Every structure is written in C-alpha cells, then in structure tokens.
Amino acid sequence: MTYDAPLSPRPLSHLNDASPRVLDSRALREHGVTDAEAGARCRPGGPWQMPLPGVYLLHPGPPTSTDRLHACLLYADRPARRAPARTAAYGRTTAGPAAPSATLAAGRARPSTPVRLPASDAQFTGFAALALHGFTSVPPLATLARIDVLVPRTRRLRSVGFARVVRAQAVPEPEEITGLPVAPVTRALADAVRQTEDAVAVRRMLTEAVRARHCEARAIVRELGRARLLARPQVVGAVDTLLAEGRAIAEEHLYDMVCFQRLPDPCWNVDLRLPGGPCLGSVDAYWPEQAVAVELDTRAPRHGHEEEALREERARRREALERFGITVVHLAPAALRDSPQQQAAIVRTALMAADDREPAARVAVTPR
Structure with a gap:
C-alpha cells in the first residue's frame, strides 16, 4: 500500500455530518477519501467545497468564522505534515482537538480539552488574533477579508484566498484561546498596525490594549520598535497617547496598593x-x-x-x-x-x- 492510498473504501456519506467540518486531503485519505473523490464533491452544486488549497469544507454553505480559522491552520500546517505520525485528522476546534475517525463516522463530536501548540507551529496574528483576544476596536472575525497566520520564516507558504501568511524569524510562544493558537497581544498589535494607515484606528487599538489590561504600554512600544513601526506617521502620535495612558494606569495601581495594603x-x-x-x-x-x-x-x-x-x-x-x-x-x-x-x-x-x-x-x- 502506498503512503497516499486510502485506508478503507468507506462510503463518503460517513463524513457528511462530521465534526470538525474542515479537513485536509491527508485526513480525508485516512477516512478512505481519495483526492479525486474529494475534488468531485467540490464541483459546482456538490456537497463540499475547497476554500484553500488542500483544505476541504464538508458542507456547501458559507464558511463560518470557525471554519475559516480551522482552514487557515490546516493550510499553514501543511509543510510540516511529512511524517506518518502526523497524519491524523487536524481538529483544532473551539472545543478542542479532533475526534478520531470512529467518532467522525458516527457523526458525533467527542468532548476534549484544548492542546497548547509548540512555538514553531502556526498561530493567528493581526486583526484576527486581536478579535480572538476580545478587542472591540477591531473588526469582528466574520467581517475580515483576510486572516493573518504567523509562521516561521523557513515555511514554504504563500498567501492565498482568505489566508495571509506572515513570516517571522522567531515566532513567539502562542497563547491558547478556545483551543486555538493565538499570538500574544503585543505581536498581534504590531502586525495589525503594519496594515493600518488610519491613525485613529491605531490609537484605538493601542489604547484598548492598555486600558483593558492586556499588556503594558512599554511592552507595546518595545514590540513596535522591534517591528520598525515607531517612525510611521500613524504611530508617532499614538505612542505619546499610549504612554500617557500607561502612566495613568500605573499611578492608579500605585494608589490602590497604598490604599488596600x-x-x-x-x-x-x-x-x-x-x-x-x-x-x-x-x-x-x-x-x-x-x-x-x-x-x-x-x-x-x-x-x-x-x-x-x-x-x-x-x-x-x-x-x-x-x-x-x-x-x-x-x-x-x-x-x-x-x-x-x-x-x-x-x-x-x-x-x-x-x-x-x-x-x-x-x-x-x-x-x-
């Protein structure tokens, strides 16, 4: 049997109501679905669709925000999926990792716990990451035309569809939000600021990060400096406001410490x-x-x-x-x-x- 051969000739109907609803071609082959069969089901009027290369959405309707997030992770993870040990169905869902094939066949999702990914894996950044962190000053996930995925610079990937690849020499340790790997707020802010020309929008994002206690003002300025963004016109004025906001909050903490202690x-x-x-x-x-x-x-x-x-x-x-x-x-x-x-x-x-x-x-x- 070759490496890409299907494991069993199971009928395709066992995946119609599967969870997760997004799988890549390798996971489908584990369920007995060849690339040709998957492609046939993605033809116009078919029950599936292929939102990104090698990634399949197992329903005909518009992808949800969760579908798009999972699709981006699957697409970004493709270069690292070379060993048979990593051919299991990719199942980062908001409830946790994927259920095994038996659960998929039965059309049920098994409760599970989220898994923290190693720092070398893909993680969300930019506006998508800030939305996952709970920022109200950025567009909702459902309205984002592109979802930024941060990967190591050595990955051979290109931006396609709604997945925008952001490369870094060294990726940070991701935070886990509802089972999804998300870049820290400081890194996500830097990647979002890089794409924003509106000074008001930049000021709102930076100010919310400090007011909502996501991170310290100095940490944000340090990350913006590392990304060589401090000299941009839309950032210069926002940094002064940010540091003033950070100082006011620090003084408030000092006052509370004196009072409550x-x-x-x-x-x-x-x-x-x-x-x-x-x-x-x-x-x-x-x-x-x-x-x-x-x-x-x-x-x-x-x-x-x-x-x-x-x-x-x-x-x-x-x-x-x-x-x-x-x-x-x-x-x-x-x-x-x-x-x-x-x-x-x-x-x-x-x-x-x-x-x-x-x-x-x-x-x-x-x-x-």
Missing part, C-alpha cells in the same frame, strides 16, 4: 528640592518622615546608546537623592498590577528601615 499616605507626584536650591528629582510618591521615595518606570523604552544613557542618568539621579539620605524604590507597572502585596512589602520594609538610618537632609517638597 494600608501603607501610610504619601505626598503624591512631587519634586524634591534643597531649600533655596536646585531640584533633586521628581518622584511619584514620597514619605517625608521616613525619607522614602517611589518612582514608576513608565518612560518609553530606548535602544542601544540611548537606553544606556537613560539608565546612567537615572542611576545618577538616584545616587544624588541617596546622598541626602533619601531611599528610592523603583517599581515596575507590571509588578504593581500582578503582585501588589509583594510590592507593598518592599515599600513597607523601606519605611520601617528609616529608624535605622541617619536622618535625611531637609528637603522641600513641591507639587510636580
């Missing part, structure tokens, strides 16, 4: 100055009695020498404050969001240690 009330958003002298630095929160300051790292990320220069400037400012006996605590917005109790413990420790330090120099505290 029952820390003493600090002075918020102040400049520290020597009496009659220059400004020593601006801080987000300051406890005058304990001489403890908190700084949030919400600046835009830089690259190369710029990042190094900013890091050195920040270190000099911290050393200047510490020379006058002021303890500076740096908090990351992501840490405040994910582990406020731990960050509160760090601040509380610094406050309690004030009694063991030399008294700090007298500084003037003025609103920033």
Whole structure:
C-alpha cells in the first residue's frame, strides 16, 4: 500500500455530518477519501467545497468564522505534515482537538480539552488574533477579508484566498484561546498596525490594549520598535497617547496598593528640592518622615546608546537623592498590577528601615 492510498473504501456519506467540518486531503485519505473523490464533491452544486488549497469544507454553505480559522491552520500546517505520525485528522476546534475517525463516522463530536501548540507551529496574528483576544476596536472575525497566520520564516507558504501568511524569524510562544493558537497581544498589535494607515484606528487599538489590561504600554512600544513601526506617521502620535495612558494606569495601581495594603499616605507626584536650591528629582510618591521615595518606570523604552544613557542618568539621579539620605524604590507597572502585596512589602520594609538610618537632609517638597 502506498503512503497516499486510502485506508478503507468507506462510503463518503460517513463524513457528511462530521465534526470538525474542515479537513485536509491527508485526513480525508485516512477516512478512505481519495483526492479525486474529494475534488468531485467540490464541483459546482456538490456537497463540499475547497476554500484553500488542500483544505476541504464538508458542507456547501458559507464558511463560518470557525471554519475559516480551522482552514487557515490546516493550510499553514501543511509543510510540516511529512511524517506518518502526523497524519491524523487536524481538529483544532473551539472545543478542542479532533475526534478520531470512529467518532467522525458516527457523526458525533467527542468532548476534549484544548492542546497548547509548540512555538514553531502556526498561530493567528493581526486583526484576527486581536478579535480572538476580545478587542472591540477591531473588526469582528466574520467581517475580515483576510486572516493573518504567523509562521516561521523557513515555511514554504504563500498567501492565498482568505489566508495571509506572515513570516517571522522567531515566532513567539502562542497563547491558547478556545483551543486555538493565538499570538500574544503585543505581536498581534504590531502586525495589525503594519496594515493600518488610519491613525485613529491605531490609537484605538493601542489604547484598548492598555486600558483593558492586556499588556503594558512599554511592552507595546518595545514590540513596535522591534517591528520598525515607531517612525510611521500613524504611530508617532499614538505612542505619546499610549504612554500617557500607561502612566495613568500605573499611578492608579500605585494608589490602590497604598490604599488596600494600608501603607501610610504619601505626598503624591512631587519634586524634591534643597531649600533655596536646585531640584533633586521628581518622584511619584514620597514619605517625608521616613525619607522614602517611589518612582514608576513608565518612560518609553530606548535602544542601544540611548537606553544606556537613560539608565546612567537615572542611576545618577538616584545616587544624588541617596546622598541626602533619601531611599528610592523603583517599581515596575507590571509588578504593581500582578503582585501588589509583594510590592507593598518592599515599600513597607523601606519605611520601617528609616529608624535605622541617619536622618535625611531637609528637603522641600513641591507639587510636580
């Protein structure tokens, strides 16, 4: 028996009500359906259709969003399907992996659990991925003319039909949403922004990502910089809005941490100055009695020498404050969001240690 020979001469009717409703030619051959038979059933007026090369929709009606997603994954996965061990029916459905052929023959779907795919496999990105992440600022899946599928650069694939192939030197670890592999929000945003000329639409997507707590503003800017998109006109203005939004949310998290972890009330958003002298630095929160300051790292990320220069400037400012006996605590917005109790413990420790330090120099505290 040759590798592509059908395993059994079962009648084609056993697949009419199958689940999943999308299979590729290799999976069909496992069910005894040759390529010629599948092609015949896809003729005008036939019960099947072939939305993408080598991918078959086992009903004559318009494909649903789920059908299109599964079809894209099947198409993108074709180059990797070379060994017999991977010839089972491809069944990424919203309920989980595919049921075996016996279940297909009976026309029933077996309950199953989603499976996380390795990072080298195809994953959705761009607008489709953002829609799967729950973004309301992007078009619904059903209205997308193209579905972006991210694959390693080495894959020999071309965009066809509603499947648009996006290649990457290194694909990220996908997130699993209803059993489907989806690119992280930062990567999906970069791929969506690359296709968008509308500055308002770009601003809406970026702002929603931060407001809905999908990711931090700095992480988005870092990904946009990696994709070389920061210089685009529709992105430049949106980044300033994004960083301002990210800072406001980080300040809100800091305020909540102080309130709910029952820390003493600090002075918020102040400049520290020597009496009659220059400004020593601006801080987000300051406890005058304990001489403890908190700084949030919400600046835009830089690259190369710029990042190094900013890091050195920040270190000099911290050393200047510490020379006058002021303890500076740096908090990351992501840490405040994910582990406020731990960050509160760090601040509380610094406050309690004030009694063991030399008294700090007298500084003037003025609103920033």
